[in-house]
C-alpha cells in the first residue's frame with residue numbers, strides 16, 4: 076500500500092461510521108462506507124483476524140453499482156469515485172473539490188461503455204474514455220483473465236487526476252475486491268459474473284489516475300500473490316503491473332490468436348478546452364444522468380455493434396504481446 080494513500084486514508088478512516096449519522100443506501104444505519112481501521116491494519120500486519128465490519132452491507136454482494144466486467148474495448152465497466160456518495164459529497168463535491176481515485180477508495184460506482192449495465196451501474200459520461208485496449212488471456216488454467224487499459228478524460232468524469240507527487244502517475248489508486256479482513260477497502264465490490272458480464276469470474280484489480288486506467292477481471296482464487304489478480308503489487312502502476320503501454324485507439328486481442336487484433340472504430344467528441352471546468356457542486360456531475368455511452372462504434376452495424384460486427388482488422392500485434 077502506497078505511503079501516500081495511507082496518509083490520505085487514515086484521516087478518512089474515522090468517517091465511515093457515526094452512530095445515528097447519515098446512511099448510504101444498503102448499509103447499516105450510520106454507515107457511509109466500509110473501511111478498515113488503518114491504524115489497526117498496520118498493527119496487525121494487514122490481517123484483522125476476527126474483527127467484524129460494523130458497516131458490512133445488509134444486502135448480498137458484490138453490491139449493485141459496484142460490479143465490473145470486461146468484454147471488449149467498447150463493452151466494459153470500471154469502478155470510479157461515486158458521484159452520489161455521501162462521504163464524497165461531504166468531503167469533496169460540496170467544497171468545490173473533486174476526489175482522486177485513491178481518495179474515493181471505499182466509495183465507488185461502476186461506469187460502463189456499451190449497452191449492458193450490471194445492476195446499479197451507470198453509463199460513462201460522454202467522451203470519458205479516450206482509448207481502450209482489451210486482452211483476453213486464457214492461457215493458464217485457473218488464471219484466466221481479461222484486461223483493459225486506456226486513457227480517460229478526468230474532467231468528463233469529474234474526478235481529480237492531479238498526481239500527489241511527480242512520478243505517482245496513477246497516484247497509487249487501486250480498487251479490488253480484497254476482503255475486509257485483509258484490510259480491503261472495496262471488499263463488497265466485484266465482478267458481474269452473469270452471462271452478460273464475465274461468467275464465473277470473481278476478482279478484479281484496478282488502478283487509475285492521471286488520465287490513465289487499467290483493470291483485470293479474473294477467475295476465483297487469483298487475488299493472491301502471484302495470481303492473475305494479485306493485489307499485493309497493486310500500487311506499482313499499470314505499466315509495471317500489467318506490462319502495458321498507453322496508445323491511442325480501441326482494440327482487442329485474444330492470446331489464443333495473438334497475431335490477430337480486432338480494432339474498433341470509435342468516434343469521440345473533441346476534448347473540451349482544459350479551462351472549461353464543469354460545476355463541481357452537488358456531486359452528481361460525474362455521471363448521473365449521462366445519456367449516452369462514451370464510445371460509439373462508427374461502423375454501419377448500428378444496434379448490433381456490441382458483437383463482432385465491427386470490421387475486424389488483422390494486423391501484427393506488437394505493443395500488446397511483446398511487452
Ligand SMILES: *[C@@H]1O[C@H](CO)[C@@H](O)[C@H](O)[C@H]1NC(C)=O
Pocket residue numbers: 088089112113114115118
Ligand atoms: C483504530 O485502531 C486503533 C488501534 O487499535 C484504535 O486505537 C482506534 O480507536 C481505532 N479507531 C476507530 C475509529 O475504531
Ligand SMILES: *[C@@H]1O[C@H](CO)[C@@H](O)[C@H](O)[C@H]1NC(C)=O
Pocket residue numbers: 171172173174235236237238239
Ligand atoms: C486536486 O488534487 C490536488 C492535489 O491533491 C489539489 O491540490 C487540488 O485542490 C485538487 N483539485 C480539485 C478540483 O479537487
Ligand SMILES: *[C@@H]1O[C@H](CO)[C@@H](O)[C@H](O)[C@H]1NC(C)=O
Pocket residue numbers: 136137268274275276
Ligand atoms: C456469481 O456470484 C455470486 C455472488 O458472489 C455467487 O453466489 C455465484 O455462485 C456466482 N456464480 C458463478 C457462475 O460463478
Ligand SMILES: *[C@@H]1O[C@H](CO)[C@@H](O)[C@H](O)[C@H]1NC(C)=O
Pocket residue numbers: 212214215218302303330396
Ligand atoms: C497470461 O497469463 C499467464 C497467467 O497469469 C501469465 O503467466 C502470462 O504472462 C500472461 N501473458 C501475457 C502476454 O501477459
